[in-house]
Amino acid sequence: MIKVVLADDDPLVRQGIRAILASADDIDVVADTADGNQAVQEVLRHNASIALLDIRMPVLDGIGAVRRLAELAPRTRSIILTTFGDDDNIRRALSSGANGFLLKTTAPGELVDAVRTVHEGGAHLSPAVTSRVVALLGRDNAESKLLAAQRVGALAPREQEVLGLVARGLSNAEVGRRAHLSEATVKAYVSRIMTKLDCANRVQIALLAKEAGL
Structure with a gap:
């Protein structure tokens, strides 16, 4: 079973994501929270495999949570799920150690696939994010x-x-x-x-x- 901790400061978004992941019989959302600091604590409490994190949250944002998890729970893999797919956020997320970067326009099936892929040791970027990464590399x-x-x-x-x-x-x-x-x-x-x-x-x-x- 893939244990997921979900963090987003919008309760409706959390409810929707939880419902999507609940449709998969191999994924269990063991906790959801509104800030990155609490997400880190829940990952440690449940020994979660995946942290699914929004970027903009109070107390500790998603990218800060990725960095903290890399120190405290290095076996936990992190996916950023956000509305904000600008170049700066993509750079910060990937350099912090995130294993995936998805936009909230992602189809439900792709979200489930991304969780499975990252859990298996792969990486997953939304197609729109991949194109931005290619553009960023092209400007280097x-x-x-x-x-x-x-x-x-x-x-x-x-x-x-x-x-x-x-x-x-x-x-x-x-x-x-x-x-x-x-x-x-x-x-x-x-x-x-x-x-x-x-x-x-x-x-x-x-x-x-x-x-x-x-």
């Missing part, structure tokens, strides 16, 4: 792209192969099937790649790979 300067290429180039060939598949948004199981590796081996590769590239999660290594032109 040549020096930044060269540095990214040098960092990725220092990886072993097999690590680069796995990184390329991760950058396409594939889960560990899908990477394993493509690369003829066990899922456990893929997890080991991904962990080693994140360490070598000094990245906090799959989203960050995927963005680095794209910036490097892999």
Whole structure:
């Protein structure tokens, strides 16, 4: 069972999201709250797998909650679900370690799929967010792209192969099937790649790979 903690300061939004996730028999919303600080406490209390967080909340916003969870509950994976998909929020969320970024215009089925994908070790960005990320990378300067290429180039060939598949948004199981590796081996590769590239999660290594032109 995928245990989810939901945080949004709008009670109607929380009720709607809870109803959507309740339609999936493998997802359980174990707690919902109106601020990021309480969300962190609920994650720790329930040992939740997923934190589904709005950005703009009182006490502690969603991005602050992502950072705190990275310190206190590193096995919990975070998804930002927000109305505000501007460039600054996307940059802040992904750099903080979020494993997903969804807009509140996301279809119910995509929300359920995103929770499952992130729980399985993948990353999920709304299509509109993906296009913004590509645009942001396109505006990065040549020096930044060269540095990214040098960092990725220092990886072993097999690590680069796995990184390329991760950058396409594939889960560990899908990477394993493509690369003829066990899922456990893929997890080991991904962990080693994140360490070598000094990245906090799959989203960050995927963005680095794209910036490097892999």
